[in-house]
Amino acid sequence: MAEKEVRPRRLKTASDIAKFMADYYYELDEASKSGSRKIAWCTSVGPAEILRSMGFLTYFPETHSALIGTRKMAEDFIPSANAIGYSPDICSYLTSDIGAYLQGTTPLAKAFPGIERIPGADVLVYNTNQCRDVQDWFSWYSKRFGAPLLGVETHRNIEKVTPAHTSSIAAQLENMIEPLEKIAGRRFDIDELKNAVALSRQCSVLWEKCLATASAVPSPLTFFDATTLMGPAVVGRGLQPVLDLYGLLLEELNERIERGEGVTEGPERHRIYWEGMPVWGRLSMHSKLFGGLGAAVIASTYCSSWIFNALDPAAPFESMAKAYSELFIVRSEDYKEKYIREKLEFFKCDGIVYHDAKTCPNNSNCRYGMPQRLQSKTGIPALIINGDLNDMRLISDEQTKTNVEAFIEQLEEA
Numbered sequence: 310m311a312e313k314e315v316r317p318r319r320l321k322t323a324s325d326i327a328k329f330m331a332d333y334y335y336e337l338d339e340a341s342k343s344g345s346r347k348i349a350w351c352t353s354v355g356p357a358e359i360l361r362s363m364g365f366l367t368y369f370p371e372t373h374s375a376l377i378g379t380r381k382m383a384e385d386f387i388p389s390a391n392a393i394g395y396s397p398d399i400c401s402y403l404t405s406d407i408g409a410y411l412q413g414t415t416p417l418a419k420a421f422p423g424i425e426r427i428p429g430a431d432v433l434v435y436n437t438n439q440c441r442d443v444q445d446w447f448s449w450y451s452k453r454f455g456a457p458l459l460g461v462e463t464h465r466n467i468e469k470v471t472p473a474h475t476s477s478i479a480a481q482l483e484n485m486i487e488p489l490e491k492i493a494g495r496r497f498d499i500d501e502l503k504n505a506v507a508l509s510r511q512c513s514v515l516w517e518k519c520l521a522t523a524s525a526v527p528s529p530l531t532f533f534d535a536t537t538l539m540g541p542a543v544v545g546r547g548l549q550p551v552l553d554l555y556g557l558l559l560e561e562l563n564e565r566i567e568r569g570e571g572v573t574e575g576p577e578r579h580r581i582y583w584e585g586m587p588v589w590g591r592l593s594m595h596s597k598l599f600g601g602l603g604a605a606v607i608a609s610t611y612c613s614s615w616i617f618n619a620l621d622p623a624a625p626f627e628s629m630a631k632a633y634s635e636l637f638i639v640r641s642e643d644y645k646e647k648y649i650r651e652k653l654e655f656f657k658c659d660g661i662v663y664h665d666a667k668t669c670p671n672n673s674n675c676r677y678g679m680p681q682r683l684q685s686k687t688g689i690p691a692l693i694i695n696g697d698l699n700d701m702r703l704i705s706d707e708q709t710k711t712n713v714e715a716f717i718e719q720l721e722e723a
């Protein structure tokens with residue numbers, strides 16, 4: 310099947326979002342060099358609101374790893390982590406990030422002139438809701454920096470989030486307050502936490518609305534764009550400026566819908582759902598590949614991971630516990646299947662692509678029969694791409710291209 314060159318339409322708000330991300334890293338860099346603010350490391354779906362409310366600047370190493378991936382540097386760094394005992398089969402976010410640190414380098418230096426290293430940590434806070442790798446990852450840095458490590462151990466394989474789940478997680482969150490007060494050198498204030506939770510909730514609402522615009526035909530947004538547009542929802546939830554940014558983005562997406570304008574100048578013959586991690590080093594290549602075949606990859610589970618509907622400032626600890634346990638990644642196979650079915654319907658998709666990321670089983674949902682079960686129930690064809698989030702040695706571009714072309718041909722014939 311012939312792939313055509315199509316020109317993507319760029320969103321104006323993307324530049325504002327890029328500036329926000331640059332400011333985020335520069336602020337951390339300044340604080341790390343001067344010691345002017347305490348810095349907390351936090352996992353991407355960790356309890357950021359508590360950290361914000363206590364005045365910490367918050368650094369999310371996963372976004373650093375994603376930058377390593379997009380800059381195609383992971384393969385240079387991973388061997389250094391392997392050499393100290395981290396298997397090539399475990400999370401390539403972890404191995405590429407630790408490898409970069411061991412080599413004394415970071416892609417931040419190229420992306421943001423003046424920054425030479427990642428920020429240090431006064432405390433590291435993880436939540437195992439996404440995986441156990443984050444605990445090992447943060448534990449390594451905790452020893453390296455001599456900084457305390459605090460964590461939340463979350464239940465796994467949850468079908469329905471019950472009060473028993475919520476109360477046990479809420480108790481773990483509350484138990485963090487005392488050690489955090491000592492590190493922050495200030496008292497915890499419940500009103501500040503309520504404020505951070507309220508802002509985080511508003512961010513979640515706006516981000517969800519932005520993603521939902523992709524249900525329009527043609528879609529004004531692709532999954533590939535959303536992977537970078539979601540940066541502020543990850544690193545800035547709980548902060549006011551993020552609300553302004555997503556307000557602007559939503560406006561721009563709605564304007565596109567009003568004009569009937571899709572993401573490229575080409576036709577949108579097929580609408581694809583992406584299940585799994587992005588292949589960070591191939592975002593542009595994959596965007597062109599699908600776009601050139603008249604297929605728009607418009608929605609994903611991954612980008613929806615920063616929607617926290619349960620957050621409620623009236624009950625900050627309990628609602629955080631609920632929101633961070635309701636995530637797709639923590640849920641049972643049956644829940645996940647139902648979730649994806651609803652998304653396929655909502656976004657009017659006629660195909661689904663599963664990315665089987667070699668080093669992230671937690672975000673690879675095609676290993677226990679999900680594609681076959683969903684296809685038999687919905688009739689929507691599925692394709693599995695073998696690859697990885699960061700380690701590009703694990704992906705065959707030729708194979709991916711051939712498989713995607715054959716898949717789109719199959720959709721054309723349907």
Ligand code: SF4
Pocket residue numbers: 400401402403439440441442443668669670671672698
């Ligand atoms: S969820 Fe996957 S990619 Fe993210 S930290 Fe865990 S293993 Fe790594």
